[in-house]
Amino acid sequence: MKTRILPANLIDDNTLWNDLILGDEKSFSLLFERYYGDLVSYGNSLSPYAEKVQDCVQDVFTDIWVYRSSLQSSVVVKAYLLSSVRKRIARLFERDHIFRKTASTDDIAFLLEFSVENDLLDDDYATKEKVSYLNKLLNELPARQKEALYLRYHQALSVEQIAEMLDVNYQSASNLLHRGLLTLRKEWKGSFALITLLFSSSL
Amino acid sequence: MQKRNKYTEIEDFLSDESFQQWVLSRVDENGWEEWTLESRQRAKLVEDARLMLLAMKIPENELTKSDIHRALQDTWLKIREKENQKNVKTLKLNFFRKRFLTGIAATLVIGLMSAWFYNNHFKTENKIVTYKELIDENSEGLVEQTNNSNKPQIITLSDGSSVLLQPNSKLSYPKIFTGNERKVYLSGEGFFEISKNPKKPFFVYANEIVTKVVGTSFRVKAYSDQPDVEILVRTGKVKVKSNELISKSDEEEIVLLPNQALRFLRNDMKFNKITNITQDPVLVQNVGNIEQLSFEFNDIPVSQIFETIEQAYLVDIDYPENKLKECHLTTSLSDQPLTEKLKIVCKSIGNNTSFEMNGNQIIITSEGCN
Numbered sequence: 188m189k190t191r192i193l194p195a196n197l198i199d200d201n202t203l204w205n206d207l208i209l210g211d212e213k214s215f216s217l218l219f220e221r222y223y224g225d226l227v228s229y230g231n232s233l234s235p236y237a238e239k240v241q242d243c244v245q246d247v248f249t250d251i252w253v254y255r256s257s258l259q260s261s262v263v264v265k266a267y268l269l270s271s272v273r274k275r276i277a278r279l280f281e282r283d284h285i286f287r288k289t290a291s292t293d294d295i296a297f298l299l300e301f302s303v304e305n306d307l308l309d310d311d312y313a314t315k316e317k318v319s320y321l322n323k324l325l326n327e328l329p330a331r332q333k334e335a336l337y338l339r340y341h342q343a344l345s346v347e348q349i350a351e352m353l354d355v356n357y358q359s360a361s362n363l364l365h366r367g368l369l370t371l372r373k374e375w376k377g378s379f380a381l382i383t384l385l386f387s388s389s390l
Numbered sequence: 391m392q393k394r395n396k397y398t399e400i401e402d403f404l405s406d407e408s409f410q411q412w413v414l415s416r417v418d419e420n421g422w423e424e425w426t427l428e429s430r431q432r433a434k435l436v437e438d439a440r441l442m443l444l445a446m447k448i449p450e451n452e453l454t455k456s457d458i459h460r461a462l463q464d465t466w467l468k469i470r471e472k473e474n475q476k477n478v479k480t481l482k483l484n485f486f487r488k489r490f491l492t493g494i495a496a497t498l499v500i501g502l503m504s505a506w507f508y509n510n511h512f513k514t515e516n517k518i519v520t521y522k523e524l525i526d527e528n529s530e531g532l533v534e535q536t537n538n539s540n541k542p543q544i545i546t547l548s549d550g551s552s553v554l555l556q557p558n559s560k561l562s563y564p565k566i567f568t569g570n571e572r573k574v575y576l577s578g579e580g581f582f583e584i585s586k587n588p589k590k591p592f593f594v595y596a597n598e599i600v601t602k603v604v605g606t607s608f609r610v611k612a613y614s615d616q617p618d619v620e621i622l623v624r625t626g627k628v629k630v631k632s633n634e635l636i637s638k639s640d641e642e643e644i645v646l647l648p649n650q651a652l653r654f655l656r657n658d659m660k661f662n663k664i665t666n667i668t669q670d671p672v673l674v675q676n677v678g679n680i681e682q683l684s685f686e687f688n689d690i691p692v693s694q695i696f697e698t699i700e701q702a703y704l705v706d707i708d709y710p711e712n713k714l715k716e717c718h719l720t721t722s723l724s725d726q727p728l729t730e731k732l733k734i735v736c737k738s739i740g741n742n743t744s745f746e747m748n749g750n751q752i753i754i755t756s757e758g759c760n
Contacts, residue, residue, distance in 0.1 A: 219462050228541075245461060249468045253476070266515045301446045314441070321445035340404045341448060369402065371442075 200264035207256050219248055222265060225342060226272050231298035232337065234277045243275040266348035269338070271351060297334035301325045324371050332367035339364055403439035403728065412454070413443045494539060517582065532562040532575070542581075544703045544728060544750060547574070550585040550591065553704060554680055554729035558613075579611040581680055583727040584626075595633065599654050602629040602643075607725055622651040624681060625725040634657065685723035685731070692717040692759075693733060703728055709754035717759035 202250070206214035221243060247268065251258065274318035301322055325333070331353065338344045350360035365369065394406065403409050412422040428434045453461075457731045480664075537543045544740045548566045555561050559578020572592040582601050584592045594601040596612030597663045606626020612619040621630055623646045630652055631643040644661055646652055651664040651673055667673045680702040687695055692714045696707045719738050723731045732752065736743040743756035 206615055216462055219465065220458055223458050223461055226452060228448065234747075241461060248465050249472055252469050253472050281687060296490045299448060303450055317441055318444045325445055335449070336446070340410075340443075340446060340664075343405065343407070 199259075204258075204262070207260050208258050208260060210255065215252055217249075218264065222268055223248075225265075227267055229269055229337075229342065230272050230276055231338070232297055232334075233273065235298065239279060239342060240276070243279060244272055245276055247271045263345075263348055265342065266344055266352065269342060269344070270352045296328040297337070299333065301333075321371070324374055328367050330368065332363050335360060335363040336367050339386050343355070393532040397435070400435065400439045403436065404443060409439070410443060413440050447498060503708070533565050534560060534562045537558045537578075541703050544705055546727075546729055546747065547572075549587065549590075550727055550729045552583050552703070554581040556580060576610055576612055578613050579609070581607070581609045583607040583725070583730075585727050585730060595655075598633050598656060598659070600631055600633050603627075605630075605711070608646075616658055619656065620651060620673070621646065621654075622667065622681075623648055630654075630661070630663075633665050685726075688720050690720075692719060692735070692739060694721060695721075695723075696754075699728070699731060705750045705752055707752045707754060710756055711759075711760040713756055 200218070200221075202215040205216050207218065226244045226247070227241055230244055231237060234240050234243075251271075325336075328336075335349055335353065338349045339346070344352070344365065346361050347357060349356045349364070353360060353363070355363075394402075394409075397403055397406075400680050409418070409422060411417045421582060422436075426433050432587050439553075449739045450519060474609075491598055518692060535543075535545055535555065537557055537559050540557050542557065542649065543555045545555055545561060545563075547553065547563055549572060551572075553561055553574075556579040559576070559580060561574060561580060563574040563578050565699065567590065569589055571591050572587075574594055576594055576596040581613075582592075582594065582603075584606055592603045594603075594610050596610050597614065597619050599621070601608070601610060603626065603746075606623065608621060608623040608626075608628050610619075621628065626647050628646045629643045630646060632654070640668065647661070649667055651667050653662045654660070655662065665674065683698055683702050685698070692709075693711065695711060696709060699705070700707050717739055719737055721734060723734060726734065729747070732745045732747070736745050736754065736756075739756055739759045743754065743759075746753045746755070
């Protein structure tokens with residue numbers, strides 16, 4: 188999750204984007220600095236080859252600058268960038284497996300494992316238990332549901348944007364998100380009662 | 391801001407950035423802690439959302455600022471390479487036509503140069519931001535106070551902050567501060583003592599510079615006809631940056647601590663931070679009364695304390711001398727605006743003591759100390 192605190196007078200993405208289209212190098216650099224980290228960490232969740240991921244992200248930015256005159260001016264910048272990175276990485280897969288027919292972005296598996304906050308210092312043991320249990324459930328979700336959750340809550344994309352990125356319609360994207368949380372909650376509620384019970388009896 | 395009152399699902403919380411900040415970085419800018427405790431049902435929902443967030447952490451991004459910077463430079467190299475390839479291709483294609491194009495190219499070069507020249511020239515003119523422009527930018531109704539006398543003048547703002555305005559200076563401020571920010575506009579020089587309120591940061595706009603504080607005292611000197619702007623901090627912490635009107639980018643803020651100063655060269659648009667103010671002849675020469683006087687009092691007669699305040703703020707204090715003859719106080723009044731200082735003194739003398747302020751005239755009513 189992003190923990191950086193942004194300065195108050197941030198110029199919004201679209202202003203920078205439009206200045207970039209007009210050829211403003213400074214705006215390009217600002218957007219680069221703003222999203223490079225996020226894009227690399229997203230890329231890393233799709234491919235295990237860290238250097239290639241950085242290359243891909245840089246290539247995405249290179250193309251943006253070189254072909255800036257053909258860019259659309261009204262895009263959601265972050266969603267556009269994330270989706271470009273996704274496509275790039277898919278293309279990389281395609282090249283590497285040239286004899287295989289897997290070419291669509293659907294075949295990319297979301298590899299990221301959610302992790303648990305290490306320093307739950309001021310939390311009691313029960314909380315830690317709950318968190319790691321939840322974490323286990325989350326990691327057992329199907330890759331696409333995980334990716335949807337990641338895009339929604341770590342990259343703050345809207346449901347529409349997620350649908351577009353994963354190449355599904357709005358309803359499916361919303362289902363992906365909802366089903367993920369629903370399964371989780373169902374399992375969780377059940378075992379939660381148990382955990383709580385165990386704890387209250389042992390105290 | 392209170393859209394969270396309508397939250398009914400865990401999902402609502404998960405996507406709230408300020409909630410994420412509270413849970414993951416423990417930065418509670420919006421009072422989540424308190425808000426959560428307002429209702430039991432809410433507390434349950436918040437707890438679930440919190441656990442979910444904690445369980446959904448992803449490995450920290452290991453890229454440092456310099457990593458990103460290097461990546462950016464690499465990318466520019468790639469861009470140049472790609473652009474060259476593109477150009478080589480088009481050049482080859484146009485090899486025969488090139489000669490014909492030379493003439494056009496020359497015209498273009500001249501055109502570009504003049505455009506560049508005009509642009510640069512135009513931009514330097516645009517760099518100077520004046521008080522008037524700043525005032526026009528603001529849409530809240532402002533009160534303007536001008537000091538045409540030859541003595542500093544005290545202004546008390548609606549939040550209790552005080553400003554000691556130097557001769558030939560102007561200050562514009564809203565009659566009552568509304569919203570989440572306190573903004574004032576200065577032309578000339580003033581010494582600011584800001585009442586503490588972390589929820590409503592205080593901004594001083596002066597020429598090209600914006601100074602942001604939460605609660606502190608400092609001096610701003612920004613005459614529109616002088617080549618630089620100076621900020622000198624006495625207590626607390628202050629952040630300074632250039633006004634958005636001249637720089638679009640989110641440039642770094644400069645943080646100033648007590649006894650540090652900053653000089654902004656208006657022509658070069660450069661910040662010079664001065665960490666040792668005693669070595670700077672201009673700053674030393676300019677120290678006003680208020681900055682020289684100490685407000686740390688240890689068993690001092692009240693009359694002496696009032697005298698110090700009179701000297702610092704150039705006000706007249708009228709108080710019942712006989713009744714307060716025997717009163718001594720031990721108190722620290724540094725880092726407090728004028729009204730705060732008076733409040734503290736009155737309260738320390740006793741419950742039956744109060745003050746009234748009318749411009750430069752302050753009247754203390756008291757029945758003596760306990």
